[in-house]
Amino acid sequence: MSAPLPRQMAGPLATGGAASLRHARLALPPRLDWQQSLYTGARLQGLDSEAALRCPGAPQVVQRRHLVAVVADSDEQARQACSQLRLRWSDATPQDGTPRVRAAQTLHARGQDSSGLHDITMDAHYQWRDGESASSTLSSSPFPATGIVAMASPMGANLRLDLPFGNPALIAMEVAALLSLPVAQVEVRSHRPPASAQERSAASDVAGVVALLALQCGQAVSLVLEPTNFASSPTSLQLHGELDQDGRLGSYHLHIEQDAPPPPLAWLLTETAYALEDASDPRDGAALASPYDWQALEIIGPQGAAIPLAASTFAQEIFFDELAQRIGEDAVQYRLQHLPDAHGAALVRSVAEGAGWNGPARQVQGDILRGRGFAYASTLEQEQGQPVQSWSAWVADVEYDRASGELSVTRVTAGHDQRAGTTAAAAHAADDLLDEKQRALLGEQARLAMAQTLAPDQGFDAWSRELRPLPGQASASLPQVDLIDGGTTPALRDIQLKAGGAFTLPAAAAISNAIHAATGVRLREAPFSGEQIRLALEHQEGSGQRPGGWRRLRKYGWLGVAAAALGATLTLAMPWRAEIAPVARPAADLYSAATIERGRRVALAGDCAVCHTAPGGVANAGGHALQTPFGTVFSTNITPDEKTGIGNWSYTAFERAMREGIHRDGRHLYPAFPYTAFAKISEADMQSLYAYLMAQPAVSSTPPENDLRFPFNMRPLLAGWNLLFHKNEVFQPDPDRSALWNRGAYLVEGAGHCTACHSPRNALGAEQGGRQYLGGGTVDGWEAPALTALSKSPTPWTEDELFSYLRSGFSDRHGIAAGPMAPVVAELAQLPAGDVRAIAHYLASFQAPTTSTTTPAPITxxxxxxxxxxxxxxxxxxxxxxxxxxxxxxxxxxxxxxxxxxxxxxxxxxxxxxxxxxxxxxxxxxxxxxxxxxxxxxxxxxxxxxxxxxxxxxxxxxxxxxxxxxxxxxxxxxxxxxxxx
The missing domain is CATH 1.10.760.10 (Cytochrome c-like domain)
Known part of the structure; x- marks a missing residue:
């Protein structure tokens, strides 16, 4: 998609105004790699640009070695032309085995090493992947979700670059060296500093490419550069600690390893030798030191590397927690015993008291495991030539749901203090306390830090993270954040916390310590995921696989597969099915808040309330009339009422209805209820949907009886219908497609059941596939238009137009959502933008290529x-x-x-x-x-x-x-x- 230009790019260009601006897209090699600044990825062997040059928008193809880009009048035209390039790539160059790890040196040391002289020793290894800092917001950052957009404008002999973020001085040097220009002729304007190593690298990548294209074309060029496929290399931290039996700290060694970063993309693809020394901002070794009173301390790390403070805090705070556990001490009290900084110790006490700390406090309630963890950080850094001391302490509460695998942070108590100068004489002025706006911003930063610590699942059924609820709504995925004032300074008034600031540094360690308290699983690699915990718990229990899974089936070979398929077929053909016994309604707190929130999103994607709510009725209480060619079907009550709803349905009964179209009492459900699509929903999403529905208010409501013509009112006949037209199969991703495409396919074909309205049906009411897939249908007297190249729209749908329409209900090139589509859009608007983007991306893949057409003659x-x-x-x-x-x-x-x-x-x-x-x-x-x-x-x-x-x-x-x-x-x-x- 095309990310919005930063605000400073919106004005007219010195080269002649916005009309002279061209747009570019880069054709990346199928594999990028490098070895000691030399390009070793896939190499360009041949380029056929004939088809691309015939596309609209006056496309121009630029090639420099392995760098190939298309420049056109609009971003959409550039992207379309780029997709028409015929490129032939060779395999990547074999690696010579030379390590990329930077050379190490002693960064900081104090005290006399006394290794081997203490009673207890402990070694632990940690890994940290540097992600987005909490100083940026997910909603405003154009990288990496949609690509980074930058612009280069030739201005006589000079060149001006506009970037959304980056280090202007460093980028000016890089671009000048790449293009053999004096650095004084390169002006770089940046909206903000980079918030992470990824942003630093991305800014250098896009700047070099767009600068090269602008000089090649001789005019202003805007480039949307999607994330490169370099693997993110973690920072590795090896810790060794020694202490006496009484808990007194002895020697402490921290060894840090970090890969050297790749050269900027333009240097690599043009095979230009990178001429600059590593210009990253090296970290003062003392800033990486543990705040506790170790008798001797040594830090060894890569020379000249910008080691994230969050990485050292993550490792040392989990390590200290493990030490406290090893000798049976409370995590907070053990820190206070060895924290010489009186101000930091006071903040630790305040936060622990504010959180009601009484230890890890593990709780087990059915499948829900709860625990809490503590972490602390202190930094002293230079800001505008002045030393700034920062302190932060966190208590995090987490929940892990063993049934669904959901991991969530439910509450955080965080305290922060920051003081400029060497004294705190003015730190406690009454007007320096946090106001409500500052509290809100700090709370948002806390949630962002937590979101970056909890890694989203990578599967097709992974739900995008959404950190802000919609107006008037509260989201169960947003943890409660309680802030403890620690005597803040005027420096905090604008809440411009930099990447090195202490406020969010303890987040990852506090969450890891809480996870251990809840589950007994010690996670030493961030970010975390529920899948890590599930695998660790299975390993603890001696079970390496799920019972009844594919590994068990595989041992029987093709015979077992055939028998299973035959059994499923015969089951579908049964005209009546056995009743599943009713159960008591599940307790309201049986499922975790994260699981219920996930189920809410599944219900939104499936538009459950749209069909299961009668006009003017209570949500999900049923009674909505669905007009079909065979008569009227009324939607059922899906609230957890035990008499008229699904309150006495077990999960087994619910899943059978969703996947097979069988009521709890054994009756066949009419396919106006689209179980043919819901069967594709993953197990985790199905369990979450059940949890969400059971957590809603119960409503006693009996819908009217269906009014169907004979023989369509004979439910047993549906067994034959299922045999002919229904496949009870969970969605399987296409390995040849992108993760975004598969995510969109899962939502469209599964919970979203778009084909139920937008595909034509045969004489028996079954959806038609093949060329007719999403080819248009009818619902409640409204035409559901084709979502493919069969669309009658005068303007082809693009991914961006589809996203706008599905997200807001309006596209200025297609119109407004009306009729049955309006409430569907209202539901989709409550989903994270990433999920709606995936739907748009998938549907856009079915659109006809944009071609120049002749306007039909008007009827005179x-x-x-x-x-x-x-x-x-x-x-x-x-x-x-x-x-x-x-x-x-x-x-x-x-x-x-x-x-x-x-x-x-x-x-x-x-x-x-x-x-x-x-x-x-x-x-x-x-x-x-x-x-x-x-x-x-x-x-x-x-x-x-x-x-x-x-x-x-x-x-x-x-x-x-x-x-x-x-x-x-x-x-x-x-x-x-x-x-x-």
Whole structure:
């Protein structure tokens, strides 16, 4: 996707204004690698650009060795042309085995080494992957989720670069050296400093490439550079500690290893020898030292490396926790015994008291394991030439759900203090205490730090992280953050905590210590995931695999597979199934908050409330009428009411209904309930959905009886239908597709059940696949348009347009979501943006390539008879009187939200007028997003003849070249008889 340009890039360029700006996309090799600054990845062997150069946007192909890019008039055109390049790559160059680890030296030492003279020794190894710092926000950072966007502008003999983040001085030197320019001729403007090693590297990558392209093209170029596929190398920390039996600390050794970073991308791909010394900001060894009173301390690390403070804090705070556990001491009390800094010790006591600390406090409640952990950090760094002392202490509470594998932080108590100068004379002024805005920002930073510590699962059913709830909503995934004032300074007024600041440094260690308290699993590598814990627990229990899993089945070979398939087929063909005994409703606290939150997102993706809520009724209490060609089916009550809902359903009964379409009592469910799609939902998501539904309020409500024609009201016949049209199979990702594509496919084909509305059905009501997959369907009298190249839209859908439409309910190139789609968009808007992006990415893969087309000739009035001319003239007057105020094209005022263009509206270009008639008669009373505005209905204002005239005018005026609709009177009659949406 195209990330938004930083604000400072929005103005006109010195090279002639925005009209002269060109857009670029880079064709990365299938494998990137390097060895001692030399490129060893896949090498370009051949380039065929003929197809790319025929694409719209006046594309230009730039090649320098293995660097290949396309420059065009827009980012979408550049991306399309780039996809048409025919590139032939060789295999990567074999590595010579030379290690990339930097040379080590002693960074800091104090005291006289007394190794081997103490009673207790302990060694531990830790790993830290440097991710996004808590000083940046996920919502504003354009890297790495969608790519980083930068711009280079030639200005005579000079070159100006605009970046969203980066070190201007370093990047200016790199670009000047790459292009053989004096450094004084390169101006670099950056929105903010880099927040992590990844951002430093990304800024150098994009700057070199865009600068090279701008000079090659001789004009301003904007580049969206997606993340490179270099593997992230962790910082390795080896700790050795010695202490006496009474717990008195002795010798402490910290050995740090860190790989050398790759040269910037442009240097690598052009095979230019990297001419600069490592210009990263080396860390003062004393800043990495443990704050505790070790008799002797030594830190060995890579020379000149920018070692993350968070890495050393992570290792030493878990290590200290392990020492306290080893000798049976409380983690907080043991720290206080060996913390010589009186101010830091006071903060530790305040935080422990504020959190009600009474030790790790492990709790077990069914499958829920709870625990808490402590961590502390102290730093002394230079900011603008002035020493700044920072302290921070955290208590983190975590939950792990063994049933679903969900790991979540439920509460954090954090204290922070920061003082400038060597004294604290002005530190306690009354007006220096945190105000509410500062508290909110610090709380947000705490949540960001926790989100970066908890690694999302990498599978197709991994849910994107969303750190901010929507207005008026509380999300169970957001932990409670309690802040303890520690006497803050004016330096904290703007809350510009830098990457080296102490506030979020203890986050990872506190969470790791809490995980150990809850589960007994000691995680020494960050970030963490529930999968790490699951595997460790299985190892502890001596079970290396899940019972009944594929490994067990594999031992029987093809015979076992065939027998299982035959059994599944016979089960589906059974006209009646056994009842699953009712159970007592699960306790409200049986499932963790994270599991319930995950289930809420599954329910949002599946639009459960849209179908299971009657107009004006209680959410999920059923009674919504679903019109089918075979009669009316009313949705059921899925609240946890034990008599009229699913409160007495076990998980086994729930899963059977979702995957096989079988009620708890053994009855077959009608496929108006799309179990054919829900069968694809993963086990973790299915359990989470059950947990969420069981945690909702119970509502006693019995829906009306279904009204289906014979023989479709005979439920046993559905066994044969299932045998013909249903596959009870969990979604399997396509290994040849990207993770984003597979995530989108999982959401669309599984919980989202998009095919239920957007695919045509055969005579027996089964969805058609193949070329008809997502090829358009009908639901409740509305046309669900094709989501593939079969779409009638005059403007092809792009990924960005799909994302905008699904996220907000509006696309200025396609129109507004109305009818049954409006509540679907309202549900999707509550999902994390990353999940909606995945859906858009998947659907965009089915769109036809954009090609230049000839505009069809308009239907001239000379070809119309007098009756048709009169009808269109009447329609034009109706439009000008009732519609033009909101829909007229041009520069008039925008009323009631947005002003959608009818010329690109999909409904006007459809083969049927049904959707447009519904909107004209019934309006848009409940838009997907209130900001879009409401449209009144004209059912009581216009006669059928007037509606017909208006339709004739709209079709001829805004769908140029399309023939007049047929069967309009019948469509109007059907719409008047149908309740409005």
């Amino acid at each position: 009035t000379s070809s119309l008879n007098e009756s048709q001319k009169l009808s269109q003239a009447n329609g034009k007057r109706l439009f000008q009187g009732a519609c033009a105020a909101c829909h007229i094209e041009g520069t008039g005022p925008t009323l009631f939200g947005v002003r959608p263009s009818l010329r690109v509206n999909t409904n006007l270009h459809s083969d049927t007028p049904d959707n447009l008639i519904h909107v004209i008669l019934h309006g848009i009373r409940e838009p997907a997003n209130p900001a879009l505005g409401y449209m009144p209905g004209f059912a009581n204002s216009f006669s059928d003849a007037q509606v017909g005239d208006l339709l004739a005018y709209l079709r001829s005026e805004f769908a140029t070249g399309k023939p007049a609709w047929e069967g309009v009177p019948e469509s109007i009659a059907r719409s008047r008889a149908q309740a409005g949406h």
